[in-house]
Amino acid sequence: MKNLEELKKIRERVKRDLELRTGKHRIKIVVCLGTCGIAAGARESMNTLIDLIAKSGRSDIIVTTSGCAGFCEQEPMIQVYVEEQEPVVYGKVDTKAAEEIFEKHILNHQIVEKYLFTKGK
């Protein structure tokens, strides 16, 4: 360790890893990973989202999972929680849809009507 700069480099490197436990998350994407969701390809959509977050370099977005929400025909479903905004639920989110939602909604705050299922709680 020669100086504070070197320390900061290590810090950057482990940042994402720790942010799950420590950071402030402004945007949360919940992927329904019930049996129905998995069968419909939710895992692939989720992996797409994870990759997109990593690429964007944003540390305030996290992905978590939940179970079946009872609308199996809409799977894969994702919920998007943006701080201080109503939660938005999307249905039939395949990997292509995931990319579009990420680009428009997550990064640019525009709701993607095409896949919209419901809004609000």
Next chain:
Amino acid sequence: MNDKSITQVLVSIDSNTVLSGARQIKTKLITELSRQGISEEVRVIETGSIGPTNQGVVLGVFPGGELYANLTEEEIAEFVQERFVKGRTYQKRLLAEKLPEEMMLQEYDSRKTQYYGRIVLDNCGRINPEDIEEYIGVGGYEALGSALQEKTPEEIINIIQASGLRGRGGAGFPTGLKWSFTFKEKKYPKYVVCNADEGEPGTFKDRLIMEGDPHKIIEAMVIAGYAVEAEQGFIYIRGEYKLSIERLQKAIQQAREMNLLGENIFGTDFNFDIQIKIGAGSYVCGEETALLNSIEGYRGEPRLKPPYPAQYGLLQQPTLINNVETLANIPAIILNGPDWFRNFGTENMPGTKVYTVLGHVNRPGLIEVPIGITLREVIYDYAGGISSGEFKMAQIGGTAGDILSAEQLDVPLDIQSLQALGHNLGSGALLIMNDSISVAELLTSCMKFFAHESCGKCSVCRIGTEYLYTACNRLRKGEGYADELENMRDIATTMKLTAFCPLGQSVAQPVFSALKYFKNELSKSIKQNKKSFSPTREKNSKVIYYS
């Protein structure tokens, strides 16, 4: 780092959970996750104590901070299936409490007057204590870097003094002042010693700090070394603390590899290294001068003070001795400044205090709270209330601590308020008892401990502890002599005034406070008409008492 995990499971591995099979649970978790094909998404991380004690193996799941306790190995398959495959909470073992999602707790304390955060335990149960990069990731070693590169030793001492930090080892001596005494001595080499003996019964805060965040202690010691111009540090640690020793050794090794210990730290001309010394389980060796003797290889008997360790310490050289918890406050104070630190606690004693709450409460365990909250708040707001029966008494600060009654429930727990009543804050153990325990019973067990631990160097302590033990034992059996209580007070007074070291002197604390608040109850144990068991008069007594 090519990490795809979106969920992290923290397995609390500390001395308690290891006994409940935490290591097996961790292995089983990893196997199950890979069997389900989700090892990439869910990462298993080892951490220190998460919080709840006496609840078997404790897991924290992030993000979200759900807590699970009492999980058995057989349940892991089902747990993984439910929680990570289906994404539902595993209700069966879910605790009502959650881990805060942000590192620094920003909760209102119960009086709704000020914010508090965790200073000492902020990383415990959150980072992997065996990975220096995680510690760096949460800001670790930055205080050291900025101290070495941007501040002089005098500036650091001034910061610590302005923060108002006082020792957390029991005596509450102002830390900055202690550092300045050691700094002033111009006799080299000097030493820094971390007191990790933690012999006070019921106290295990230092252990959980070391198990959960060992690098914080290392960082603080290097800062202390720089501030008092020492180049060698020692950690004197209780031998039973196997896991703490292991993790400290690992931490020292990692710090050396990164040159955070060793020569030319942070590219400066400052050198510092740390050695661990393992104690052999004597209570008095926690007393700083006995501790120094023990490190030097002598019998663990106290030395006469003054001179204090700041002048004649280890190997007769100037030495700074601080408790683990005291040191754990240092990096945060350096990083955030003294004014920030004074946001917590009281004017006279800023900061937080880590308490180990034990006995008849619903949620025994470790808490970190602002100094100055009352016993009532600790019991009812943090420890979930009395588990059965009614609150009767509390012994604060360990076996050498005072015994308080229900009337003292609202006294703020800080040095000044307690001293006004003749009490001490002590080490942080809070033993809460209901009406099933008699005062004589409690006193007997305290005195038995002291009689066992008295080192024998001075006769006042050696004889006094033995005498008090037999007296309390008589009271416990309801066979007290007519003037038993007066005799006990006399002996305790003599010990307080004339014992060689604070061990013998502190024996008076529980005796005085019990006599003060529970005299009625103790009087009921006096059954004999026979007047006194004055050691001078009793024929076969081994005790010789010069009056």
